Amino acid sequence: MTIKTVLSVVCDAGPIIHLDELGCLFLLNDFDQVLIASQVWQEVTHHRPGALRNSDLSFQRVNVNICSIPTFQSVVSSLSLDIGEQAALTLMQGYPDAIFLTDDAAARLAAVTLGYRVHGTIGILLRAIRREQKTKYDVIAILRNLAHQSTLHIRPQLIQEIIERLEKEQ
Amino acid sequence: MSKAQTTVIQTEIPISLIAQAQKLVDAGWFRDIDDLFSDALRRFLESHREDLLEEFIRQDVEWGLAGDD
Numbered sequence: 001m002t003i004k005t006v007l008s009v010v011c012d013a014g015p016i017i018h019l020d021e022l023g024c025l026f027l028l029n030d031f032d033q034v035l036i037a038s039q040v041w042q043e044v045t046h047h048r049p050g051a052l053r054n055s056d057l058s059f060q061r062v063n064v065n066i067c068s069i070p071t072f073q074s075v076v077s078s079l080s081l082d083i084g085e086q087a088a089l090t091l092m093q094g095y096p097d098a099i100f101l102t103d104d105a106a107a108r109l110a111a112v113t114l115g116y117r118v119h120g121t122i123g124i125l126l127r128a129i130r131r132e133q134k135t136k137y138d139v140i141a142i143l144r145n146l147a148h149q150s151t152l153h154i155r156p157q158l159i160q161e162i163i164e165r166l167e168k169e170q
Numbered sequence: 171m172s173k174a175q176t177t178v179i180q181t182e183i184p185i186s187l188i189a190q191a192q193k194l195v196d197a198g199w200f201r202d203i204d205d206l207f208s209d210a211l212r213r214f215l216e217s218h219r220e221d222l223l224e225e226f227i228r229q230d231v232e233w234g235l236a237g238d239d
Contacts, residue, residue: 005239007239079217080210080213080214080217099239105217105218105219105222105223105226106214106217106218108226109217109222118226119229119230119233119234120226120227120230121230122227122230122231122234123229123230123231123233123234124234125234126230126231126233126234126235127233127234127235127237128234129234129235130234130235130236130237154227155223155224158224158227162227162231165231165235169235
């Protein structure tokens with residue numbers, strides 16, 4: 001078993017929903033802190049009511065007042081980010097060394113623009129091999145079922161490329 | 171300026187979503203519902219370019235497999 005990292009993550013709704021659909025939400029337990037803005041928490045509860053009820057998960061719900069600084073507002077407005085995404089990015093301001101987890105391209109673009117590290121569900125799934133939470137065969141099976149088992153939209157050929165790369169990995 | 175060519179599509183949309191959209195139209199933020207949908211779709215496509223989506227996934231693959239955290 002690997003030692004838990006000291007890394008914190010701030011989650012947008014997408015990765016929580018997608019990882020839960022794939023039965024992999026527990027992978028986030030590997031992080032020291034999993035921070036979820038209240039607005040995101042509500043969004044997840046609305047779309048995937050059972051996801052955050054699992055008692056094995058130690059996620060922290062954080063009340064967030066959305067940042068009103070003009071540069072921040074300019075970035076989030078120009079990319080038409082929703083309230084949850086704005087709240088999650090506001091939360092990142094308090095944890096600039098954390099990783100922002102999102103599967104939304106616009107939110108990811110905003111986070112990069114604001115100088116944050118960003119990853120998504122695919123990154124968490126593949127990291128699980130490196131962190132010995134899953135075998136590569138487990139992850140290949142998950143990737144093969146991704147389109148049927150989750151609402152994460154990825155071009156099938158790209159998924160196939162990832163699977164082929166995993167198959168070649170030692 | 172010449173008007174862009176248009177086409178008609180039929181799609182299913184959640185009632186709550188269309189209600190929110192109609193509210194914006196009623197408040198005068200958009201000329202009509204067609205105008206709102208065109209704007210929403212244009213903005214979505216601007217931030218969801220295919221090359222960008224692909225680049226993000228590839229970054230995730232590299233981090234997932236070869237990152238150090």
